[in-house]
Amino acid sequence: MIFNEFIQQAAARLIQARELGLPCAPVRDIIGETDIEAAYTVQRLINDVRLAGGARVVGMKIGLTSLAVQKQLGVGQPDFGLLFADTQVKNGGILLASEVMQPKAEAEIAFVMKQDLVGDISEDSAIEAIDFALAAIEIVGSRVLNWDIKITDTVADNASASHFVLGDVRRNMGEVNLASVKMQLRKNGELVSEGIGSACLGSPIKALVWLAQTFAALGTPLKAGDIVLSGALGPMCVGEAGDTFVASIEGFGEVSFSFL
Numbered sequence: 001m002i003f004n005e006f007i008q009q010a011a012a013r014l015i016q017a018r019e020l021g022l023p024c025a026p027v028r029d030i031i032g033e034t035d036i037e038a039a040y041t042v043q044r045l046i047n048d049v050r051l052a053g054g055a056r057v058v059g060m061k062i063g064l065t066s067l068a069v070q071k072q073l074g075v076g077q078p079d080f081g082l083l084f085a086d087t088q089v090k091n092g093g094i095l096l097a098s099e100v101m102q103p104k105a106e107a108e109i110a111f112v113m114k115q116d117l118v119g120d121i122s123e124d125s126a127i128e129a130i131d132f133a134l135a136a137i138e139i140v141g142s143r144v145l146n147w148d149i150k151i152t153d154t155v156a157d158n159a160s161a162s163h164f165v166l167g168d169v170r171r172n173m174g175e176v177n178l179a180s181v182k183m184q185l186r187k188n189g190e191l192v193s194e195g196i197g198s199a200c201l202g203s204p205i206k207a208l209v210w211l212a213q214t215f216a217a218l219g220t221p222l223k224a225g226d227i228v229l230s231g232a233l234g235p236m237c238v239g240e241a242g243d244t245f246v247a248s249i250e251g252f253g254e255v256s257f258s259f260l
Contacts, residue, residue: 039155065231081159107247110136135167135252167255195234204230
């Protein structure tokens with residue numbers, strides 16, 4: 001991992017971008033394109049600032065679950081970031097477009113955990129630890145100008161997390177086959193993205209297992225009550241003020257929000 005002064009410099013750049021609402025240059029010119037450990041250290045520094053300001057973590061998001069996007073960024077694994085309570089948008093609610101930098105929307109499956117996920121983590125143990133699943137829309141936003149990102153840029157930037165919306169239909173794990181569920185995302189009534197559960201690392205459950213194993217190795221297991229956004233089921237779509245997004249996921253009904 002690179003020297004601490006460069007970690008601090010990269011964090012300061014992204015923090016300033018967030019505070020000013022002005023996208024910045026990529027941080028890979030400071031920490032490089034391949035030092036993922038350094039990028040996560042930057043992410044932790046930035047999130048510590050948010051926590052010190054009173055923000056509350058409610059879960060995690062998984063990014064880079066698409067093999068095509070992994071190939072594009074030259075990586076062989078997903079990434080993760082934290083979800084904060086003040087970034088949740090009510091289903092059918094309104095979000096100021098100005099609160100998101102360079103916003104895009106994507107539809108996915110979310111999980112809420114009923115128990116800590118520790119020990120020998122497998123698909124079976126992950127399913128047992130899930131309370132229920134719901135449809136979700138993640139609103140991603142990049143603090144990096146023009147989404148000019150490589151893996152270290154997005155990891156440092158909290159996996160490009162911004163806001164999220166959870167649906168109202170809760171499903172138990174025995175009620176649906178998550179690998180085969182179909183998704184459609186519409187913007188202002190027009191179909192802009194579609195996909196299937198297997199597009200997310202083969203299944204949203206497989207994505208959850210990856211996250212749980214990664215967090216367990218870090219000594220911070222997934223805990224009861226955590227919300228987990230498991231990753232997009234189809235391409236993301238650019239949004240702006242005036243747009244309304246409605247995602248429908250087979251068996252989970254609809255989830256929606258509007259930009260003001």
